[in-house]
Amino acid sequence: MSHIQLITFDLDDTLWAVKPALIRAEQEQNEWLKQYRPGTVEHHTHESLFEFKKSVWRRHPELAHHISKMREQTLYELQIEAGYSEHEARSGAKQAFEVFLRFRHKVKLYENALHILEMLQPHYTLGAITNGNADVYKTDAAEYFDFAILAEEVGASKPAPLAFEEALKRSGLSAHQAAHVGDHWEHDVLGARNAGFHAIWLNTSNAYWPHDSESPLTIRSLDELPDLVASLG
Numbered sequence: 001m002s003h004i005q006l007i008t009f010d011l012d013d014t015l016w017a018v019k020p021a022l023i024r025a026e027q028e029q030n031e032w033l034k035q036y037r038p039g040t041v042e043h044h045t046h047e048s049l050f051e052f053k054k055s056v057w058r059r060h061p062e063l064a065h066h067i068s069k070m071r072e073q074t075l076y077e078l079q080i081e082a083g084y085s086e087h088e089a090r091s092g093a094k095q096a097f098e099v100f101l102r103f104r105h106k107v108k109l110y111e112n113a114l115h116i117l118e119m120l121q122p123h124y125t126l127g128a129i130t131n132g133n134a135d136v137y138k139t140d141a142a143e144y145f146d147f148a149i150l151a152e153e154v155g156a157s158k159p160a161p162l163a164f165e166e167a168l169k170r171s172g173l174s175a176h177q178a179a180h181v182g183d184h185w186e187h188d189v190l191g192a193r194n195a196g197f198h199a200i201w202l203n204t205s206n207a208y209w210p211h212d213s214e215s216p217l218t219i220r221s222l223d224e225l226p227d228l229v230a231s232l233g
């Protein structure tokens with residue numbers, strides 16, 4: 001066994017494709033609004049909803065690393081705009097967000113992901129670090145994870161080192177014993193480097209490394225991960 005003892009994983013687009021779950025979750029959320037808060041979203045197009053969201057982001061920079069609260073705030077303001085009372089809008093935002101989250105967690109893991117996690121689990125501490133609001137414990141991968149960290153819990157999204165440092169705290173290990181794998185060149189690769197982790201880029205689309213710094217250890221598929229991690233040391 002190599003000297004790596006901790007492997008942290010990004011979730012969205014690393015263990016599963018996030019887009020299908022997000023699209024479905026947003027549809028279900030809007031269906032809920034149409035039924036229980038009519039007039040809130042019917043007049044919006046996809047584009048105008050996005051503009052509305054952006055205006056909420058601009059007015060609430062304090063929520064930048066709290067994407068769940070940001071979504072709730074957007075849902076709240078949409079209902080206020082549609083003429084609902086503050087109380088109705090608050091409770092409606094909460095319920096619509098719960099619907100969103102329920103479907104957000106219905107992700108379909110990549111075919112090889114469970115097998116790879118199963119291989120790694122006896123040998124490493126496994127953690128999840130996500131900027132999203134996915135809960136790995138609500139997926140089929142739950143049993144393989146020793147811990148999961150949401151950026152919104154620590155108040156800083158990757159590439160900030162805070163979530164990585166939290167992973168070291170939870171595992172009791174040091175950065176040189178840790179490897180992080182993720183699909184995002186900045187959030188995952190630069191983030192892991194910022195925290196002193198070994199950074200592994202999951203690059204399924206054969207993209208060019210887009211940054212000035214040295215190109216990272218790269219895998220095309222999670223299948224390559226066990227051998228690569230074992231070789232670090």
Ligand SMILES: [Mg+2]
Binds near residue numbers: 011
């Ligand atoms: Mg990702």
